[in-house]
Amino acid sequence: GENVGLHLPTLSVQEGDNSIINCAYSNSASDYFIWYKQESGKGPQFIIDIRSNMDKRQGQRVTVLLNKTVKHLSLQIAATQPGDSAVYFCAETSRDDKIIFGKGTRLHILP
Amino acid sequence: DARVTQTPRHKVTEMGQEVTMRCQPILGHNTVFWYRQTMMQGLELLAYFRNRAPLDDSGMPKDRFSAEMPDATLATLKIQPSEPRDSAVYFCASARGARNNEQFFGPGTRLTVL
Numbered sequence: 001g002e003n004v005g006l007h008l009p010t011l012s013v014q015e016g017d018n019s020i021i022n023c024a025y026s027n028s029a030s031d032y033f034i035w036y037k038q039e040s041g042k043g044p045q046f047i048i049d050i051r052s053n054m055d056k057r058q059g060q061r062v063t064v065l066l067n068k069t070v071k072h073l074s075l076q077i078a079a080t081q082p083g084d085s086a087v088y089f090c091a092e093t094s095r096d097d098k099i100i101f102g103k104g105t106r107l108h109i110l111p
Numbered sequence: 112d113a114r115v116t117q118t119p120r121h122k123v124t125e126m127g128q129e130v131t132m133r134c135q136p137i138l139g140h141n142t143v144f145w146y147r148q149t150m151m152q153g154l155e156l157l158a159y160f161r162n163r164a165p166l167d168d169s170g171m172p173k174d175r176f177s178a179e180m181p182d183a184t185l186a187t188l189k190i191q192p193s194e195p196r197d198s199a200v201y202f203c204a205s206a207r208g209a210r211n212n213e214q215f216f217g218p219g220t221r222l223t224v225l
Contacts, residue, residue: 034213043115043202043216044154089154098167099144099214101154 008087010106019077021105023090028071030092034099035064035075039086047075047088077107085109113137115217117203123223129191132220134203135184143186144214145171145178146202154202160186161208193224 013019025033031052036044050057050064050073057064063076073090087104116135124130136143144159158168163180171178175197177189190197200221204214 041218043204043219045216046213049213096167098156098159100156103153 008104008106010108012108012110013080014110015080015082017080019075019080019084019107021075021077021088021107023073023075023102023105025071025073025090025092025100025102027092027094027100028068029094030100031095032093033064033066033073034091034093035062035073036089036091036101037084037086038089038104044089080107080109082109082111113215115203115205115215117201117217117220119220120218121221121223123225124193125225126194127192128224129189130193130197130222130224132188132201132203132222134186134188134205134217136186136203136205137215138184140205140207140215141183142206142208142212143180144204144206145186145188146204146216147199148202148219149199157188157201190222193222195224198222198224 034049035047037047038044048059048062048064050066055066061078065074087106089104090102091099093099118133142161145157146154147157148154157171158178159166160180175190180186200219202216202219204216206212206214
């Protein structure tokens with residue numbers, strides 16, 4: 001989910017389990033949504049996107065769900081692996097190209 | 112493989128000094144973004160360009176920050192004079208043309224202003 005300030009929300013998941021990271025977006029006019037993964041010391045990396053005319057999109061081990069009614073986005077990671085440890089950001093954009101990023105959620109994988 | 116490059120990777124400077132950060136977008140990408148990341152504010156868009164023309168720099172403090180694209184292979188972000196509150200990681204990202212295309216981020220410049 002979203003958070004403000006120094007401390008990112010942390011999701012701890014057992015290796016092999018599924019992870020679900022949630023995000024609430026603010027602009028009802030946003031029509032394109034992206035999930036980014038940021039590993040320590042690196043720039044954000046695109047994971048998956050979804051347009052507002054869709055409710056669900058699947059990639060390799062990842063699924064994004066969009067609920068426009070409540071302005072909610074989620075990222076599901078199947079069979080979480082140690083390499084999935086990172087901070088995950090949702091982002092939204094509307095008619096212009098500006099992307100507004102959420103505050104991020106840290107995913108911690110338990111051995 | 113194609114990637115966005117940024118220099119320097121780290122910069123430590125004293126308050127009042129000029130700082131210039133450089134970015135080389137991926138060849139063929141004509142949209143370039145500058146972001147700033149801090150613990151408190153997260154990722155903030157500072158400015159972006161398309162075909163070297165600035166489209167939006169509303170996220171940038173105008174009195175001390177300036178962003179330019181001298182040519183298609185170089186984007187610069189300059190801070191003059193720098194202040195301690197400018198300490199952050201500055202990311203450049205590039206994308207190919209049309210809206211809603213994937214942005215590719217560089218590794219960032221970590222700036223510390225003492």
